[in-house]
Amino acid sequence: MPMYRLAELNTEITGIGTCTEELLRPYLLPAEKIPLVPDISVAMTAALREKERRLEGSGFSADYLESMAVYRSFCEQALKREVMFFHASAVEYQGAAYLFSGPSGAGKSTHAAMWKKAFGGAAVVINDDKPLLRFFDGAGASDFSGMLTEYGESGTLTCSGGTNPVRSPADSTAVYAYGTPWDGKRHLGCNLKIRVGGIAFLEKGKTVSIRRLGWREALEKARMQCFRSETWENRQRYEMLLRRLLNTVPAYLLRCDISTRAAVTAYEAMKR
Incomplete structure (x- = not known):
């Protein structure tokens, strides 16, 4: 049974078509790495596809709706x-x-592109639209080496810009952004895990x-960039994690044009 590694969670996904399989391939675990019990199981059904169609609307392809149903x-x-x-572009x-977050049309991807233009290859787009965030407590490294191992065909991919140790449940909170297969219209992203230094609402x-x-003010804006969870319990979990995120990571309002100056200004403010 195929299994994938998403935000360091071993995820079993079944019942999907070839397009979704190809989308997920960079995150596929090799057979020898598959654990006996997954952390998460997703079984795609016709009912889930239809539910996604009702949520997203009829203007999307069946393959897109299936992939989004898996992610949801x-x-x-x-x-x-x-x-x-x-909902953000993570660089x-x-x-x-x-x-870089904000409503559709705010210019998240455009601003991320300005970072690439300003800083060249030193700036890496982790995910241009739908990253995952994960919380770790503690100052010591866990069983992970501090590098993210990509179990896809390309072998091992290390974190760009230096090591970022995974936190064990002991001391201060750290938030990490992860690449995912769901990375926007331009499909810009990679299988990286990097500690979050700041959030800018555009x-x-x-x-x-x-x-x-x-x-x-930051919480009000952040609430607008999350999906509406199905259950009351998960909505409460989401609210708790949003509050934890904003207690851990500084948030900013960035008013900007389309320029490399906007990227440099944002970085100089958020790097502190």
């Missing part, structure tokens, strides 16, 4: 393991991940400015 089911279960979906630079502007958000 995964995200519902992952909340129980302190892993959450967050790694100098060993930290920066999340607004379009003719000039560039950035300011630190107050906690309540």
Whole structure:
């Protein structure tokens, strides 16, 4: 039975078509790495596909709806393991991940592209649309080496910009952003895990400015970038994780135009 590694969760996914299989392939576990019991199981059914069609609308292909149904089911279960979906473009630079979030059309992908233009190959797009965030407690490294191992055909992929140790449940909280197969229209992303250094909520502007958000203002904006969970219990988990995220990672309001100056301004403010 095929199994995939998503945000370091061993995930069994069955009943999917060839397009979804290809989408997931970079995250496929080799046979010798498959555990006896998965962390998460997703069984795709006609009912789940139809449910996704009702949620997304009829203007999408069957393959797209199936892939999103898989992700939705995964995200519902992952909340129980302190892993959450967050609507953002995640970019790694100098060993930290920066999340650019906002409503559709705010310019998340465009701003991420400006980081690539400003900083060249040193800036890496982890996920251009739908990264996963995972929380770790503690200052010591766990069984993981601090590098993310990619169990796909390409072998081993290390974290760009240096090591980022996984935290064990002992001391301070750390939040990590993970690449996923669901990485936006341009399919920009990679199988990386990088510690989050800051979140910027974007607004379009003719000039560039950035300011630190107050906690309540940041929470209001962050709530708009999460999917609506099916159960009351998971909605409470989501709220708890959002609050934990904003207690751990600084959040900013970035008003910007389409320029490399916007990328440099954002980085200079958030790197502190």
